[in-house]
Amino acid sequence: MARRLLTAFKFHSKTLNDFHHFGSRCAYQNLSICSKRNKASTAATAQPINEQEDVKDLETTPDPAFARIDTSFDDAQEAFKSKTNSELIRAYLVLQSCAVKPLVDYNKQLLAFGRKFLGKTLFEKFMKGTFYGQFVAGKDIDEIKPIAERNKSYGVKSILDYSVEMDLSREQAKDVEMDAVASVGDKGYAANDEADLANRFQGHRDFGDRRDNVMSARTYFYKDEAMCDENLQHFINGIDAVSGATNATGFAAVKLTALGRPQFLLQLSEVLARVRRYYETLASGYGTGKLQMADFERHLKSFKVGKEERQKWFTILDITGDGEIDLLDWHNLLEINLGLAKLLQIPNLKTGKLEPLVDALTDKEEEQMMNMLRRMDTIATYGKQKDVRVMIDAEQTYFQPAINRLCMEMMRKYNKDKAIIFNTYQCYLKDAHNMITLDLALSKRENFHFGAKLVRGAYLEQERDRAATLGYEDPINPSYEATTAMYEKVLTEVMQSIQERPKGDIAVMVASHNEDTVRFTLQKMQEYNIRSTDRLICFGQLLGMCDQVSFMLGQAGYSVYKYVPYGPVEEVLPYLSRRATENNTMLAKAKKERRLLRQELLRRFASLKFFYRPTPPAVSPLDAMQGKTSA
Structure with missing residues (x-):
């Protein structure tokens, strides 16, 4: 490849x-x-399709999972029965802290002060009892495994994500980024030709810190090829962790900017x-x-x-x-x-x-490009060998055309028998429906399995600021409602394709904390006769957030995943900082979760369950579905 x-x-x-x-x-x-x-x-x-055999049989009986699920997601006892009292108390305190604006606005300074005042050992203990313990599964594979196994017993599988980032100041980040996107090649096209494209697809110092105004996505900066090889090894270790900790039922998340110079993208x-x-x-x-x-x-x-x-x-x-x-x-x-x-x-x-279309490449740049492609190929090959699915995360729109194209190349090569490689589609983009329609058509035309994760998007403010400053069209939908409409349009397109193609050709993850989006998906699954046992559509949320949705879906029998970050305390602080910010900006959702946490704690204490310990079901929802196609 x-x-x-x-x-x-x-x-x-x-x-x-x-x-x-x-x-x-x-x-x-x-x-x-x-x-x-x-x-x-x-x-x-040209193979003739026997609609009675190859196309998904239409089910005439109701999906038992849909009958069991409470789509109000308001049953606190059901939502939190996998949690101890101490975990509920921690979740409530952490989410309540995220609602205090000064704490969130100055979280980086407070974390730095805490490290200095408490010292490394006490600071790590404090973080494990609070923010780190809520949003991160552990420092390594051994610490992840108990959490992954317990969640799985309640029907919730894992997407493992090594969440360590470089701890850089804004100016340091800009310096590193501008070095990484600089090219010594000569431009082959006139500077004034299609200036919007020329501006869009080159580095700009004002936007060199790609962490600015980004909440839910981690950021990799390019230092050198050795660091990219280290990142590669972390991703390989993540695949091993998925294979070991989840018995190959999970995903490993990968970001392509971790694997090479972003200049190539x-x-x-x-x-x-x-x-x-x-x-x-x-x-x-x-x-x-x-x-x-x-x-x-x-x-x-x-x-x-x-x-x-x-x-x-x-x-x-x-x-x-x-x-x-x-x-x-x-x-x-x-x-x-x-x-x-x-x-x-x-x-x-x-x-x-x-x-000509682009810069000429120097020999060094050509070598760096080959290194990036080699690392991608290594991850995809290893994922297939271990039977672990690899989810390629979406990034900024000035990288995304390349990421999407490279991801489709990997699908073409590795998704012959089933979906190993999954691409991510950001539905806040005006072009989201066009992109997924083309990619679905390509997978059908070339007869490979199609895997997708649907998200709203993580770079909204940054993308809009950059487009306005550099003078190209804003790629983002004009409103929250327009993004919701786009998400539903994309999801409907996928479900129609599932209906038209042989069963198992398409698998999709609905990665959303939005309860309305989840309800829309469940309803559309009913309309298109896509059953929970088909394992063609799954759901995804972040660890430590939106448990009332994740666990109620999993316990009802739907395929659901938690995005499970891991890494040493000191090295995941940038990730924890974003979690605090994200919870503060989603006040309505966090308010409901806090209400449910409080409600369940009061119920347990009123019934004298001061030392409640979760009792996993004798047969987990996942085991009950064993032998079905996995989504």
């Missing part, structure tokens, strides 16, 4: 000066490559954005939204490309063979190697000159 991706990325930056010398031999070679791929794809998609994102814009400009010019063969031939003829060669180019791009080039076909540009150098010289609409 790494070599193919590198070739696809390099061809437009190292061979762009050969436009007038490009020959039919190269076109023929690429036609052969694409034809082989088309034959395989056609063979896969910026450059590849810019390529993808320019390729897409070029297609949209061409297609809109012909008024159909698609390129017909005659239209495309006229376009190539204007670049003095011969008739025989024009027909070959169309055949290369029209991978469905339907006589049209749509956006999914056009994305095949980056699947084909050096032969498409001509097309990847995009005409400047102002000057009429052909210009």
